Amino acid sequence: MxxxxxxxxxxxxxxxxxxxxxxxxxxxxxxxxxxxxxxxxxxxxxxxxxxxxxxxxxxxxxxxxxxxxxxxxxxxxxxxxxxxxxxxxxxxxxxxxxxxxxxxxxxxxxxxxxxxxxxSSDPRHALQRQVDLLAAKGLYPAGAFELEFFLLSNERDGNGAVQPARAVLDGRSSDKTEVYSVDHLHGMEPLFSDIYAAARAQGIPAETVISEYAPGQYELTLNYRTDLMRAADDLVMLKRIVRLQARRHGVTACFMAKPIEAYAGSGMHVHLSMRDAEGTNIFTEEVEGDWSPTIRQAIGGLAATMAESMLVFAPHANSWRRFVSQSYAPMAPTWGVNNRSVALRIPAGDMKARRIEHRPSGVDANPYLVAATVLAGVAKGLDEKLDPGPETTGNGYQSDAPSTMPPDWRSAIEAAKASSFLKGAVGEDMHRTFTAIKQAEYLRVARTVSELDYHLYLHEV
Structure with missing residues (x-):
């Protein structure tokens, strides 16, 4: 060839x-x-x-x-x-x-x-396969990813814990949750200027930067793409940009899902819409707020397949520390409108731009596998006309809806290994490769004697 x-x-x-x-x-x-x-x-x-x-x-x-x-x-x-x-x-x-x-x-x-x-063990091909299957039905996914991350000091604190980076502008430190503080962002302006310059040079539509809900945590948004594959490429390339530019400025960009125990973790939310051959968004309702059958069915498919797919969305041991009540990470396969306490959110906005925000994934997940699994869930919902059940309103963390989510990493690995849906979503070879890698990593973690073991048991048992 x-x-x-x-x-x-x-x-x-x-x-x-x-x-x-x-x-x-x-x-x-x-x-x-x-x-x-x-x-x-x-x-x-x-x-x-x-x-x-x-x-x-x-x-x-x-x-x-x-x-x-x-x-x-x-x-x-x-x-x-x-x-x-x-x-x-x-x-x-x-x-x-x-x-x-x-x-x-x-x-x-x-x-x-x-x-x-x-x-077929290349994750990008797994996404392309789902895109092709939808195209055969006359459907074309569009979307964007959100990138949350921490900027950390290269040095640990006196207790050996990671700590937020000092401002690269003037060295000022802060241990506050400076959420949405514009003045706080000014301290990282030289770094973000280089990130934007790098993104511009690479044709990546990096847009808004936010000081997020933890000391040292930030979010970069990406503009919507009519090609979901290109949106996944954007995310891969932007992570490389952030990591490189942070290193050049003397700080560490951290893409762990939960690097600091006491604060919120970092997600990688996927925004998804679906267009037909004429370019019409099939999720748009005829009367605003009267949700279309297609968006309900798509949500139904995502909710029905979420539990067995969680290993893709939360692939590492650390990923599971992110799922804490009232932490902006979802705890159950719930859905709602303009509600950040649910797993599947219909954001407020122009009904012609109607989309689903898929919130379970951590920033440590592979965007190609996440997107492939999300598309397969949507396709299942549309094909089988699945009902998502009642909308969750108010505090989703207090929802009476039963959670079918795996409680931990090991359970997620077992659920993924047994899942015929996930095997179809990413392909048999990618499924075997991915679950084998996760099983090996689980065993590595399980047999490691950590500092926590000594702290809990050294003098007590």
Missing amino acids: TTSPIGSTLDEARAFLAAHPEIEAFDIVLTDANGIGRGKIIRRHELEGIYTGGRHLPISILGLDITGEDVHETGLIWDSGDGDLRAWPIPGTLVPLHGTMPPRGQVLMAMYHLDGVPM
């Missing part, structure tokens, strides 16, 4: 090189099941070869756990002799990296077999 199966062209590479004579090297980045960018840094003269013949990468790169160790149960290591497959550049993701020295660029990659068939 010597022709790109994903549509990338040599003309794109040559145009970029001509426009950026200063760039000396490129990060080529493949996103694994955990959302980690793995790949290589290539020299400028190698870029055209990537576009004409792809780049060989070992199949095992998609079978690694969070630490980079092989997970043999994925079947991607020695079962295949750890042979090479071919990664190809994703069109539209060849971009400069702002502020690097010497100047570098970046391109996202997708993995294919040597004959050009998509490698």
Whole structure:
């Protein structure tokens, strides 16, 4: 296979090189099941070869756990002799990296077999499969992701705990919940200016920045995309931007779901609408506030499949610390209107822009797998005309609706492994790979003797 199966062209590479004579090297980045960018840094003269013949990468790169160790149960290591497959550049993701020295660029990659068939343990292909299934029905998803994160000091406090970063402008510190404080944002203005400059250079529609509901916590919003795949690419690229620019300013960007015990965690909410072949939003109601059957059925599908999908939305041990009552993280598969205490929210706004805000995912989740699972849930709801039940009003944390959500990480792993829905949502190979990786990570955590063990038991038992 010597022709790109994903549509990338040599003309794109040559145009970029001509426009950026200063760039000396490129990060080529493949996103694994955990959302980690793995790949290589290539020299400028190698870029055209990537576009004409792809780049060989070992199949095992998609079978690694969070630490980079092989997970043999994925079947991607020695079962295949750890042979090479071919990664190809994703069109539209060849971009400069702002502020690097010497100047570098970046391109996202997708993995294919040597004959050009998509490698089905690549999470991006899982999303593409769901997009294609909907397109066959004349439906086209649009949306955007929200990015919440912490900016932390590179040094721990006296007790060894992480602490919010000092303002990069003047070194001022704050341990307050400066939620929606505009003046507080001014202290991070040099960093956010570089983030916006980097996003602009990469064509990423980064918009509003907010000081969020914890010391050191922030949110960046992304403009809506008519192509949900591109929205997921935006999120992957924006996380890389934030991490790099924070490092350049001497602080740490943290994408753990719950880095500080006493405060709210960080979510990755997905905003989703659905258009038909004529471009009409099928979630729009005929009379404002009289919800359309399609949006109710879509919510019904998302609610019905949420419990068995939670491992995708909360994939790590730390992810489960985020689900605390009255923390803005949902505790049950509830839905409501203009209500941030539910899992599935219909935001207020113009009815022509009607959408669903899917709130369970932490910022540590893989956006491709999240989007694939959400689309599969919507499709199930539409196909089976599922009723979401009564709307939750008021405090959703006091709802009488029974919660079917797994209580912890281990339960979520078992539910995911047994789920025929999730297997269909992400594909059999991706399902096997993802659940095997999560099982291996669970066992790693379970056998680790932590500092908490010593604190609780050393002198007491």
